[in-house]
Structures are given as C-alpha cells and as structure tokens.
Amino acid sequence: MASVNTNSPKKKTKNMTLHKKDAISGYMFIAPALISFLVFVLYPVIASFVISGFNWGILGTPKFIGLENYKTLFNDPVFIESLKNTFKWVIIYVPFSILVSLIIALAMDMPLRGIGFFRTMFYLPVMTPMVVCALLFVWIYNTEFGVLNYVLSFFDISAIGWLSDKRISLISIALMSVWKHSGYNMLILLSALQGIPDSLYEAAALDGITPWRKLIDIKLPLIMPSMYFVVLTSVIDAFQVFTEVFIMTKGGPGYSTHTVSYYLFANAFEYGKMGYACAMAVVMFIIILVVTLIQDKIMNKNVQYDS
C-alpha cells in the first residue's frame, strides 16, 4: 500500500518544493473528511471513555466516580443478562447466516440459468428497511393469527409463541435477521467463488475429482480471504444488534431479548444515565476489539493459501 519515493539526490531541492506542494494539497483534499473524523469519531470515542468515569445524568453536574460505573455494571443483573443474550445472539446468528449465505452462493456458482433473477431476489431483503422487515415478522410470528403458526398447524405443530416465549424469542428475531441479511454475504462469497480460475477445475477434473472433494480441496480454501472478511464484519455487526429487538420485542418478554445495545440505549435515552451507558459502550468496544483480534489470529492462519 505504501508509495515509494524514487528521488535521486540531484533532484532533491526541486523535489522538496514539490513535496511541500503535494503535502499542502494533500491535506487540503482530506481536510473536510479529517476534521469530520476528529469531531464525529475520534473525539466521541475518547469522550466515551472519559464520560464512563462520571456519574453523568441529563441534569446536574457530572461527578467523577472513577471505575464505579464498571463495578455497578458487572453487578447489574440486567446488564449481565443483556451481555449473555448478545453473545447468544452472535453465536446463533453468525454461523447460521454465513452457512446460509455459503450454501446459496455454492448453489449459484453452477452453470445454471436465471442466475440474475436469483441474485435480484436474494438481495431484496437486504435493501428493505429493517423497520419494515421487523414489523412484517411481528405479524408473521403472531401467535394466534400469524401465518407461520397456521402453516405449521398442517404438520400438527401446535401454536408457538415466537416472540412471546422467553425461550425462543431471541432465536425468532435471529431467524428474521438471517432472512434479511444473508443476501449480502452471499454476493461477496459468490464473487469469490466466481474468481476461482477454471484451470484449477480442469486440472482437478483430469484427476477425476469428486464434487465433494472439489468443494473441500478447491472451493473452500480459495474463498478463505472473502470468508475472513464476511465473518469479521458479521461478528462486528451482530454484537450491535438493536433495531430488530427494539421494534419486535422491546427487549422482552422479561429480559429475554435485552441486548447490550438495547440496554445501553435505554440507559442513555430513557433513564438519562449517560455515564453508565458510556461504560457499557466501552465494554462493548473492548469485547469487539478482543473478539476481532482473536479471529484475526485464528483466521489469518487459514488464509495463507494465496501465493
């Protein structure tokens, strides 16, 4: 990524002024973005860490209390529950959604007709606003009048409280989320699959390879870099799940769908506990950072195939 300077010593003086000119124009070009970044990203990140050390309400003077917010946080049963639910969400949602994306991408990486049509269809939920998807599934999941329970009744399955049963409400929302988001990762994985050179398959065909071995020995290893990207971004997004929970269950029933983002939002904008909410944000930030670094360690080991 780095650009290389290839100045000979003689040209140095002329290059110096050129360099200066370049430096000035470079900074002028990035100035709006850089200032915006400092004001709206870097400053808020630092401020979040600072505010998390205060008892900071909507009204009244903030009082510095050190790590007190963090102590309270890990003794707050609702936060612990929210944290558990968030991990549960990541563990259910990410593998399932990536598996679905991968299976569809593999199916589409065949010489079939109508690929364009399928691609259009599968991306439709991704474009659809989350609020619309969430409201739609509230209706579909309705225990008494929902179409899903009606369809299941043909198979002698009695009515399920998709969103009202504590044991499955989180899973129900996750299923909706898989339905909505899988098309995105599918497109990325599909483009990786289509980037595999035909010559590799031809060579493999000469060896009389089975489709199964082709999948395991050629396709999967070669799409590892894209898989790495897909897993990483999906995990980061999954840790922040908010809108679907907010619309579909408001964190309920009980605390069964409280996630960290949801509880954080409630603390900041409903109870006005800004310092406490910032402490949650910091904890979430650190968790995402650590999880990302661990994934990087594990997955980069497997991404060494490209020569």
Next chain:
Amino acid sequence: MKQSKKSIVLSYAILAFATLIVLLPFFWMLVSSFKSQRELFAYPPKFLPSVWKWENYKQVLSAGSISFFQMFLNSMKVTLPVVVLNITFSSLAAYAFARINFPFKNFIFMMFISSMMIPAAVVMIPRFMLFTNLKLVDTYWPLILPSAFGTAFSIFLLRQFFMTIPKDLEEAAVIDGCGKFRIWATIIVPLSKPIIATLSVFLFQGTYNDFMGPLIYLNTDTKFTIQLGLASFRNSFATRYDLIMAGSMLALIPVLIIYIVCQKYIVKGIVMSGLKG
C-alpha cells in the same frame, strides 16, 4: 466443463427453496395490506383478500399524526444532502489517498479504515451531548453532519476505484498545467461514474433505512422520517396490521425503485467492498 447432473439438480432445488423463503413474507405483506380487518384475523387465514381494499392505503396516508408524504419529504431532507455531500467530500479525500503523497498519509488512511470497526454505540452518547450543546437536537443536522464530510467506508471504496484508473490520463493534464483540483473534477470524477452510482445507492439505502439516528434525535412528530414514523405508527395502532402492512409497503417503494434501477451497480459495489484493500 462438465458438471454432474446431480449437483445441478441439487442447486436448482436449493435456489428454488430459498426463493420461496425470501418471497413469501413479501407476498404476505402485500396481501395483508389489502385485507379488511375481519379477514386479517380470520381463522383459517385466507391467502388472498376477497375484496382488495385500496382504502387501507388511503387511510394510512393520513392515519398517523403526520401524513406519509410529509414523512417521505422529511426522509429526503436527510437522505439527499447526505448522498451528495458525502460523495463529494469522500471523493476529494479518496483522490488524495490514491494519488498525492503527503506526510502520515498511510497512518491517516489506516486510522480511517480501522474506524470502520468502532461500534456505533461508542460514538453515540458524546455525539448526542455535542448536538445537545449546539442546540441541534430535534433538527436534521445531527443526522446529516456526521456523514456529510466523508466517511471511512465511502473513502475506502472510492480510493479502491481511483487506484484502478491509469495514471497516464492525468499526466497529460499535468503537462498542460492543470491543478490537482481540476484533475479531480474533470478527469477522476467523470471516469468514476459507476462507483459513484454504487455508492449513491449504498448511502441512500443506509440513510433512508436508518432508524436509530432519527429515534435518538427527532422528538417532534411532524419531523419524523418514514422509518421512525412507521415505528411510532405501530405504537398507536398496535393491532391494525392492515394499516401497518400498507404503511410498510409504502416505505418500501422508494428503495424498491432505486433497487430496480441501480441493480447492477449494487452487485459491483458489494464485490468491491468485499475485496481486501
């Protein structure tokens, strides 16, 4: 290349099944939006409404505390400035990252890139306090300003594209004495129409569909965007699924139009963003 018949058949089966799963909920939204209250809660449910009730749509247009047109207009007041400004300023920055040498360039670029993994929650509260101090809560500024001057994802995507433009094109302009800004305006931007189209769709979709931002910043219901209006509509008409579904259909229309018109750009953009920088 020979494919075994079995895997072709299996692929078709998978895709047909998946298409069904994707489309059925949309179908259900459509038919529900045309049903009468009574048919909506009939058991067993009817798949098609016996009478297609267009009145639902008429009703939903003015049922909430503000009309759907107003909400749509409000959404556009946020979305259009974000799309135009973000692309302008992001492409300026992206051009510098792709073509100009300046000190700490790689450091700053990496800083931008790594900021993409910062969870929204970490910047949310200080930003809210900032806008509260500026007395800008309950205006559209907090929804526009943070993405107006360029954002990491846009800069990244544009830079990737700019790197693929051959440098010779600019060298001729340099010899003619063109300044960097003119090169950006007259050569780079016109050549980047495909990626600009892609990014416009992404930004439009992201801003138009955003729920959390309006939820935090907008209090007066006449200022609500479509997403926020739809959600609050549901709070006041909890069991009127006929109206909620009709409202959802209306909210879906703008993205649907964009989607149909710009499909090919979307696919290209996703492929590009999936490539490692």
